[in-house]
Amino acid sequence: MKATGRAADKSQKTGQKSAFAAAAEAAGLLPVKGKSAVKGQYQTGIACRTGWVFTDSVDVDTAYLAAEPESVRWDYGLGLEAGPRGEMAVWVEPHPASSAREVAKVIAKLDWLEAKLALAKYKGLRMLTDKAAAAGVRRFHWLAMTGGMRIRPGSKEAALLSSRGLHLPRRHLEL
Numbered sequence: 001m002k003a004t005g006r007a008a009d010k011s012q013k014t015g016q017k018s019a020f021a022a023a024a025e026a027a028g029l030l031p032v033k034g035k036s037a038v039k040g041q042y043q044t045g046i047a048c049r050t051g052w053v054f055t056d057s058v059d060v061d062t063a064y065l066a067a068e069p070e071s072v073r074w075d076y077g078l079g080l081e082a083g084p085r086g087e088m089a090v091w092v093e094p095h096p097a098s099s100a101r102e103v104a105k106v107i108a109k110l111d112w113l114e115a116k117l118a119l120a121k122y123k124g125l126r127m128l129t130d131k132a133a134a135a136g137v138r139r140f141h142w143l144a145m146t147g148g149m150r151i152r153p154g155s156k157e158a159a160l161l162s163s164r165g166l167h168l169p170r171r172h173l174e175l
Contacts, residue, residue, distance in 0.1 A: 018055035019087045020079025023124025027116075029063050031056040031079075038076050042094045045145045048080055048175045055079035055087060060113070072105065074113035077125065080175055085135045089128035090175050097144035097169035103157040106142055110164055113140075133165075137175070144169035 021031040035043055037057035048054055061073045076092045091113060095106050117126045132139045142161070151157045151168055158168055 018079050018081070019124070020077075020089055020128060021056040023089070023122075023128055024056065024058045024077070024079075026124050027119075027122045029058040029060065029077075031058050035078055038078075038092070039094075042076075042092075042143060042145065045094075045143050045171060046078070046092060046173050046175065049082075052080055052082045052175070055081050060116070072108040072112055074109045074116075078175065079128070080132075080137075082135065082137070085137075086131070087128060088132035088135060088137060089125055090132055090137065090139055090141065091129070092141045092143055092173065094143045094145065095169070096147045097142070097149050097151050098147045099150050100155070100157045102169075103151060103160060106166070106169075107160065107164060110140060110166065138165065138167065140164075140166050141173050141175070142166055142169040143171075143173055145171050 024031040033056055035046060035054040035057045037059040038046060056079045058077045059075065060077055061075045064071065064073050074091060074093055078090050078092060079087055080090060081087050093106055093109055096102055116122055117129060129139050149169060151161070153168060161168060
């Protein structure tokens with residue numbers, strides 16, 4: 001059975017900050033417990049594997065809305081405590097997949113996020129993101145819970161997404 005991410009993690013039990021929360025704060029972001037930074041309408045589409053828990057999350061889009069109103073911003077970062085693998089970071093972008101044109105928009109958001117992760121103040125989040133990759137966990141996810149799914153396997157859009165570390169959009173994610 002899938003875990004919902006509501007289980008208590010060791011940071012909640014001990015009162016200590018998670019590595020994700022500490023890294024997010026160092027980057028100037030406001031972490032919140034579990035996956036609660038994710039808007040409610042998207043939370044049901046995001047679960048974690050049995051035995052894993054969401055430690056903290058950030059709403060990156062809202063954090064940069066005032067400073068970068070014209071930018072195409074990625075939406076969410078999530079800390080995952082992955083059992084013996086330890087804590088890591090993954091990134092989720094809820095976005096429609098109703099046409100192939102949406103691929104360019106999501107890639108632009110990924111470019112924006114990768115530029116942020118390259119900044120010195122994002123070093124901790126970058127390290128947690130790299131830890132996910134080293135553990136074989138996909139770092140970037142496109143969540144498309146509503147509307148049509150027009151990006152098809154084997155298409156040039158699917159190949160572009162794969163080359164950038166993204167799966168085809170999914171209605172439900174199990175991280």
